[in-house]
Amino acid sequence: MSEVIWRPVEEGDHDAVVAAVDAASEADGLEERLSVDELAERLDGPGIDVATDSRIAVGPDDEVRAWGLVETRGEPLELDRVWIWGGVHPAHRGTGLGRELLAWQVERADAVHRATWPSHPGVAEAMAPGGSDSHERLFRHMGFTVLRWWLDLGQPLTDLPPVPDPPAGVRFVPYAEVDDDAVRRAFNASWADHWGSRQRDPDAWRTEVVAASVFRPDLSSVAVAGDEVVAFLLADRFPQDDEVRGHAEAWISTLGTLREWRGRGIASALIVRALHAFRAEGLDHAMIGVDAESLTGAAALYRGLGFVEEKRFASWSRPLG
Template identity: 35%
Template sequence: MATPAPAPLAPLAERAGAPSVLPPLTAGGLTWRPATRDDAGALLDLRNTVAEADREPYRETLDELLEILDAPWRRLVTDSVVGLDADGLLRAYGYVETMPGDTSRVRAFLWGAVHPDRRGEGIGRELFAWQEARARQMLAASGASVPGRIGGFLEDTAPAPKVRLYERAGFTPRRFYSDLERDLRDLDAHPVPDVALDGLRLVPLADDLDEPARLAHNDAFRDHWGSEPQTPEQWRSGRSTYAPEWSFVVVDPAPDVAALLADPRTDGETAAALRAGEPLVVGYHVAARFTADFAVRGHPFGYTEILGVRRAYRGRKVAVALLAAGMRAFAADGMAVAALDVDTQNPSGAHGLYASLGYTERHGSRLVTIEL
């Protein structure tokens, strides 16, 4: 007997519980207004002060923060606030982010913090309430009838009051992530594997392969929990830390176009690229150089920011070849370790792959959500 189709969802406008008016921000005597690009320097100081106080394993640079503020889909005037004290010093901030590529689920993520010297005054509670209310408004305004999600990320070192804010608002842990490292200081004793790719070619991620790599990413992550397609503007954003000298792709120089076009797993954008004779990237390793984090970690490291393999090409050691190329590039550039972040329940078995290559956990974080 066939399983009945699920009932259609009501529009998010009906399910989001969006308030008509955002809650007031009055605690601590701060003056509130939307963030602007001119706040970047003060906002950077606040974010890094919070990161140090909360023992977060990273620090930001001005270029990274400007990329956040300048993202073309960002609406600072409606979706952000900063709180300033009587001396004009920035003491708190918050913003809510939705992504333009979301299709099967519309997501709104909360980001914000209060200066350590101003905690305990109720500022965080009011700011969090403002963010959640704004998130509900943004989901309702999406016009979508798909599932919705309000989410926030908590480091394992997050202070207890911040964790309680999410718990009291009904957020529950949904996913757990591990920050992994692999030592590169003695590759003779701990060698990186050599991988034969059987007809595929591993090459640097050149500019002309960037869009094919985006298409490969959207295919690779289609079956990953919580992932949504990336638009070209999303894919090209956040490049201030991009390390092209550490980034690689695997290309199929002679794909079976007819078979791929007949495969129901082949998405429309990839099908169009195949018909146009564009290169077919089947796996990619996009790396980043976070120099501001070297002192925090205690050593220089190369970071695998995104790694993926098209579903039709899994089982051919493409990911191992890409990771090995990345690790060799890191080591050749004097990096002490290779680092990356992984969903502990990754459906492709990535966690086991990394463990087999010598990666071990250094830090953890989790995603907490309200599902709508």
């Protein structure tokens, strides 16, 4: 371990960090790849102080051997989930770097929790692919247990049903035709009963959603009743994944309906509308992520529209405070 130097991420490290992340993803059988823009945006997010919340292990050859972040994502409603993200380059696994990194992340996450939302129960939370023995061994060794399961659902953009008409009094409009803050407020209201949700302030909404390089407002839609945003569908695009995935796809990244407007088919109509928009853009696949235990019945809704499970991920957590 003496041959590496641990230090915060610097701007000149971005390419090397992305290379390490992508090498680890390939070794873990994951088909997602990181872009330099995505990394830069994440490091610049409102929930991160790069000097204290990032860490990389750099070898004598200047290769990034391990990387890690600790971040918060807005005001929690019940549980303060402090996110930890990181990994070890596959060429340097089994050397103890993972344990050293995770120990630092837990310590830092505890400090962040005590400084921000100590009145809420807190956990350090990390995501890992389901069935990964190496991740499970590391997390269990460090006192983590599975908190939640998440599903990635997908479907090819063939044989799509026609777009349903909106219910009476509701209009479907492109994202660009509505006020950003109105959609943010609708998000906060509609996601208030989703497990683990956080309230996003205007700064977080701007940096994490509107200004994100992956956000596609032209593929996103909003349901409006009068002057009120009652539902929304936000789409993201990750072109760097196309070659690895073997098709061009877009993600339905966030979907929400105000409680009093649920049960009228608005969400399913927004999804079908998005699928047609994706195909018109020349894409041939759609993806959506869902809480496997969601009480809103989201997984059943998506499956009813043709989505099938492609991958499963576990949230591993350890109590803080």
